Amino acid sequence: MNLTIKRSKTMKKLIVMSVLLFSGLALAGPEHKHHKDLNLTDEQRSQVEAIMKNKHERMQQVREEIRQDTERQLAEVLNDEQMETWKAKQKKRAKAMKKNKKNKKKMKHKKQHRREHKRLMKEDNQ
Numbered sequence: 001m002n003l004t005i006k007r008s009k010t011m012k013k014l015i016v017m018s019v020l021l022f023s024g025l026a027l028a029g030p031e032h033k034h035h036k037d038l039n040l041t042d043e044q045r046s047q048v049e050a051i052m053k054n055k056h057e058r059m060q061q062v063r064e065e066i067r068q069d070t071e072r073q074l075a076e077v078l079n080d081e082q083m084e085t086w087k088a089k090q091k092k093r094a095k096a097m098k099k100n101k102k103n104k105k106k107m108k109h110k111k112q113h114r115r116e117h118k119r120l121m122k123e124d125n126q
Contacts, residue, residue, distance in 0.1 A: 071087075074086060
């Protein structure tokens with residue numbers, strides 16, 4: 001009974017940390033978009049980029065620590081077969097996320113191309 005409560009509290013902590021981490025990642029976004037709104041000097045821009053890069057690296061470290069801690073805890077609970085199944089699913093999920101990221105980049109490029117094409121067509125018609 002006591003072990004169940006301990007696991008429950010640990011899982012709650014992991015969930016809270018994950019939510020905080022991923023909400024921070026969502027807010028991080030591409031930093032260069034903020035430069036236009038802030039009218040930064042070149043010196044400020046380089047300082048802001050260094051700060052954001054440092055933040056990104058630290059967040060990656062925290063994410064990796066959480067992943068390792070979760071895997072360690074699951075290894076204590078799951079049997080070998082279940083653990084292998086879980087790892088396989090995680091690997092498949094990571095591969096799908098990587099593919100999705102590539103597709104998003106392609107779509108962004110296509111949208112930019114379409115906008116440029118529309119702009120040129122509009123200029124030709126004037």
